[in-house]
Amino acid sequence: MILLKIEDVTVGYTEIDILHNVTVTVRSGEIVSVIGPNGAGKSTLLKTVFGILKPRNGNITLKEKHITGLRPDRIVRKGISYVPQVENVFSSMTIQENLEMGAFIRRDDYSQRLEEVFDLFPVLRERKKQKAGHLSGGQRQMVAMGRALMLDPQVLLLDEPSAGLAPVLVSGIFEKIREVNATGVAMIIVEQNAKEALKMAHHGYVLAMGRNVLDDTGEALLANDEVGRLYLGG
Ligand SMILES: Nc1ncnc2c1ncn2[C@@H]1O[C@H](COP(=O)(O)OP(=O)(O)O)[C@@H](O)[C@H]1O
Ligand SMILES: [Mg+2]
Numbered sequence: 001m002i003l004l005k006i007e008d009v010t011v012g013y014t015e016i017d018i019l020h021n022v023t024v025t026v027r028s029g030e031i032v033s034v035i036g037p038n039g040a041g042k043s044t045l046l047k048t049v050f051g052i053l054k055p056r057n058g059n060i061t062l063k064e065k066h067i068t069g070l071r072p073d074r075i076v077r078k079g080i081s082y083v084p085q086v087e088n089v090f091s092s093m094t095i096q097e098n099l100e101m102g103a104f105i106r107r108d109d110y111s112q113r114l115e116e117v118f119d120l121f122p123v124l125r126e127r128k129k130q131k132a133g134h135l136s137g138g139q140r141q142m143v144a145m146g147r148a149l150m151l152d153p154q155v156l157l158l159d160e161p162s163a164g165l166a167p168v169l170v171s172g173i174f175e176k177i178r179e180v181n182a183t184g185v186a187m188i189i190v191e192q193n194a195k196e197a198l199k200m201a202h203h204g205y206v207l208a209m210g211r212n213v214l215d216d217t218g219e220a221l222l223a224n225d226e227v228g229r230l231y232l233g234g
Contacts, residue, residue: 004049
């Protein structure tokens with residue numbers, strides 16, 4: 001079933017268009033990876049889905065209902081959570097406080113969800129009283145993901161989850177992303193680490209200069225010579 005559909009979206013920050021008629025489809029439970037060179041518009045795409053930027057043209061639907069142009073506080077209530085590339089945790093707050101911030105719109109008792117998030121990231125449970133600013137990059141990324149998961153989203157938007165992590169931590173964060181996906185959360189992942197992102201993707205999209213270049217299963221894109229040469233560094 002198609003969960004999230006981004007269709008023919010054109011958007012920009014100023015009068016200049018950055019994305020040109022971009023289309024991306026996410027089916028239930030899928031990991032969709034978006035790769036492409038720096039400046040291709042990958043982060044812009046996620047910001048647009050989350051309502052930070054308003055499309056000039058095109059439609060975004062979640063389960064066939066229009067969410068185009070809704071503000072982030074409305075989008076998050078529809079079941080889409082977003083982990084931005086930078087400044088995605090509150091450094092002066094503890095891990096637990098960060099996670100509780102993620103539940104800000106929940107009126108129900110979220111203690112059970114907190115335990116589920118701690119089950120996914122046991123290291124965060126051990127350190128829940130520590131300030132997030134004192135954590136390693138990998139642990140901070142887990143806090144950011146955990147916070148986004150507190151609302152039990154249908155779709156998680158992850159912008160460069162492995163950026164800035166020491167190489168030894170990268171595989172760990174990708175493993176966590178797979179675990180989160182196994183709980184039924186669909187995702188769009190934007191990654192510089194294109195090879196790893198395609199390895200775990202059910203479907204992948206290549207963006208360049210704000211346009212769709214190619215899309216296929218993760219496997220097919222990995223096996224595609226041109227993709228390999230142009231986007232996977234080999
Ligand atoms: N806040 C902004 N204001 C104006 N232009 C921006 C802004 N953020 C990004 N851009 C421009 O949009 C284009 C796409 O950027 P971005 O979506 O961040 O690319 P990517 O995430 O693929 O590296 C770039 O040309 C960038 O300079
Ligand atoms: Mg980016």
